[in-house]
Amino acid sequence: AQTVTQSQPEMSVQEAETVTLSCTYDTSESNYYLFWYKQPPSRQMILVIRQEAYKQQNATENRFSVNFQKAAKSFSLKISDSQLGDTAMYFCAFTVTSGTYKYIFGTGTRLKVLA
Amino acid sequence: DAGITQSPRHKVTETGTPVTLRCHQTENHRYMYWYRQDPGHGLRLIHYSYGVKDTDKGEVSDGYSVSRSKTEDFLLTLESATSSQTSVYFCATRPGLAAGNEQFFGPGTRLTVL
Numbered sequence: 001a002q003t004v005t006q007s008q009p010e011m012s013v014q015e016a017e018t019v020t021l022s023c024t025y026d027t028s029e030s031n032y033y034l035f036w037y038k039q040p041p042s043r044q045m046i047l048v049i050r051q052e053a054y055k056q057q058n059a060t061e062n063r064f065s066v067n068f069q070k071a072a073k074s075f076s077l078k079i080s081d082s083q084l085g086d087t088a089m090y091f092c093a094f095t096v097t098s099g100t101y102k103y104i105f106g107t108g109t110r111l112k113v114l115a
Numbered sequence: 116d117a118g119i120t121q122s123p124r125h126k127v128t129e130t131g132t133p134v135t136l137r138c139h140q141t142e143n144h145r146y147m148y149w150y151r152q153d154p155g156h157g158l159r160l161i162h163y164s165y166g167v168k169d170t171d172k173g174e175v176s177d178g179y180s181v182s183r184s185k186t187e188d189f190l191l192t193l194e195s196a197t198s199s200q201t202s203v204y205f206c207a208t209r210p211g212l213a214a215g216n217e218q219f220f221g222p223g224t225r226l227t228v229l
Contacts, residue, residue, distance in 0.1 A: 006157075035217060045205065045220035091157060093218075101146055101165050101209070102173065103218060107157040 002027045004094050006106035013082045014114050020067075021077045021109045023092030032096045034068070034075045039108075040088040048090070051075065079111075087113045118142055119221040121206050127227045134193040136224050138206030140186075146209040147189040148218065149173075149181060151202040158205065164189055196228045 003026045013019035025034070036048040051059045051068050058066050063083075067076045079086055092106040118141035128134050138147060146165055150158040150173075160173030162181040170181050178200060180192045193200055206221040 043223045047217045050217060101163060102160060105158040107155060
């Protein structure tokens with residue numbers, strides 16, 4: 001079975017500092033996609049960043065970057081220069097590129113950015 | 116953002132009553148999903164659709180049914196609501212199976228079953 005694990009239920013970081021959120025996954029597939037979604041207090045789910053498994057280069061989007069370790073099945077999210085607006089629940093998610101149409105989500109990490 | 120709306124946005128109902136939640140999209144996306152979000156569980160897939168009248172079960176489908184009679188609408192029905200179905204329900208869409216397609220989410224529906 002495919003699983004996604006986020007082992008940090010809650011984290012906090014000082015404004016302007018850097019924080020890393022962890023995500024591990026389990027799959028026997030060789031090609032897949034990984035995502036980080038942000039859910040602010042408004043409850044709207046927003047895509048933060050995505051990574052294609054066959055690409056070795058880590059994805060980056062402005063202050064957000066990932067550390068993708070395929071052999072270790074690890075996909076962590078780094079937020080640099082944290083801002084108050086980064087306060088949210090963050091979900092790691094996974095989907096394969098063939099066969100199933102399903103996505104698997106982790107249980108989430110609640111991040112609070114402190115002023 | 117994909118045009119995805121959910122109705123109602125909030126609902127309070129009583130145990131044993133039927134409830135239908137509607138997801139409407141204006142993006143002509145092929146795939147549609149219903150999730151429930153509960154503390155400590157993240158998002159769990161209830162049902163999904165890969166085309167008009169084509170649906171399949173997710174990991175928590177017991178007590179739920181779905182229908183998709185046209186591309187833009189995906190209905191989730193609780194035949195006889197129970198307190199364990201109190202949750203926030205999200206609809207999501209996906210354009211196609213092209214590589215890298217993300218899911219787009221609706222705003223969510225908070226359902227309380229008393």
